[in-house]
Amino acid sequence: MPQMTMVQALNLALDQSMESDDRVCLMGEDIGVNGGVFRVTQNLLKKYGENRVMDTPLAECSIIGTAVGMAMYGLKPVPEIQFSGFTMQAFDQIEQNMARMRNRSRGRYPISMVMRAPYGGGIRAVEHHSESREAYWAHTPGLKCVIPSGPRNARALLKAAIDDPDPVVFYEPKAVYRAFKEDVPDEPESMEIGKAKVAREGNDLTMIAWGAMMRPAAEAADDLADLHGIDVELIDLLSIKPMDTETIVNSVSKTGRCLIVQEAPQTCSVASEIIARLNEKAFEYLIAPIKRVSGYDIIFPYYQTEQHYLPDPDTVIEAAKDVMAWE
Template sequence: MPEITLVQAVNDALKEEMRADDDVVVLGEDVGVNGGVFRCTADLVDEFGEERVIDTPLSESGIIGAAIGMALYGLKPVPEIQFADFIWPAFDQITSEMAKMRYRSGGQFTCPMVVRTPYGGGIRGGHYHSQSPEAYFTHTSGLTVVVPSDPYDAKGLLKAAIRSPDPVIFLEPKRIYRAPKQDVPADDDYVVEIGKAAVRREGTDFTITCYGAMVEVAMKACALAAEKGWEGEVLDLRTLVPLDEQALIASVTKTGRLVTLQEAPKFSGYSSELSAIVAEKAIDVLEAPIRRVAGFDVPFPFTLEHVYMPHAERVLKAVEDVMTF
């Protein structure tokens, strides 16, 4: 198996799906000859031509509106929004149109499409190149929301997303776009099933839920906790909607303690939903209150980014809280 980066994994997934299905088209800003500002679509235009790898005018709303029209017509568009922070002009098309099309037409019209977008902090990108908008989308019925945390999943999940009959928001953790490399199958048939979480580290004392670039932080926090004799379980959700609730409940039932981890702001964050589900369905197994580690409720900062971003020591503090309750 070749050892590749997450960027290459995305690129490979696109190439394989475009080779397998003429209906798959890529469109967005700078995705053509430039290959995308992160190079996720590098070389696609050479292989598939300008008709299927389209440099659009600069309008996110137009890109998603166009992709919806293409999907309605029968194509499988994979639009790229250059940064998740720029997705808001398309929010209406995504939430009012793409997400509701199947429902409002009684299943007559559907939008099988994947909106790819790099998200998250840690690249010194300030307010508008760093945000984590997942909760806005997980709150909208009809959307599937996927967040890979490594190259293996990025490729397998993106291929699964492109084959999905439902519209998918595919959030790519750009901080780990280029590291670390990982063995990823080159097999056309390999996909990672949407809706299944992965246990990244087994443990018996506490559970950390996480996704995207925060998986690595959770792993580091568990290493620190292990030095204190506490064995943590890291549950990488991989798909936020539909949630693998079974995996969540199973892990918490096993450990009895839950720390949720996300880099998006804390209030009304996605992890709050996890916390509510565990409180509703498994409070009897809890040996300590749930702790949420998240970004702060401030606009994403530039200079003080390192303070904003959840880090292993901050997660460890939450682990200490649940372990010593």
């Protein structure tokens, strides 16, 4: 099995989907000749031509709006928004059309499209390049939102998103893009949207993370086991919406304790929703209040200070010890 970075794995997923289905087409800023600013779409223009890999004018609202039209026609567009911070320009079209056209047309025009966008901090980028706004997409009826955490699940999730009959926001943790390699099989691989993965089994504390936060969470889980004797069950959420409530509830029913790690701002966040669901469905099993290690309700810091904003293993370990302190 070849070893790949997440960028290479995403490229493989796009390539194989385009090869097997000629309705799949890509569009976005600098995705063609340039291969995307992160090179996720490298070489695809050469292979599939301008009708299927479209270097677009610089207008995010147009990219999503016209992609919706192409999906209404019956194509399967996979538009790229260069950085998730720029999805705000496209919010109009995401909310008014992408999310609700199927409903407004009484099922006549399902919108099978995937909006890809690199999200999150940690790469020393300029302002507006580090946002984590997955809560917006979870809050918008009609959308699905998934976030991979490594090369292999990125490839499988992207295939699943492209195959999905409904619109999917595909958030790519750009801090993970080239952070490590994994074995990724040649043959196409998919996974079910809406399913979380237990990344590490444990009995003392349930830890929930997704995307780029899986790395500090996993590192903290290792240290908690090795240095503090705390046996963490780590859940990789993978799908923000729909959310795998069952896996979360089962785990917390077993451990009685839960810690959520996210880089997004705190208020009305995905962590807030997880806590609400556990309150509804696992309250009787809780030994300690659920805690979150989160980004703050501030504009994402400029890069000289971003390392202090982002949740790190030490902070996660301290929070885990707090949760464990409840008897």
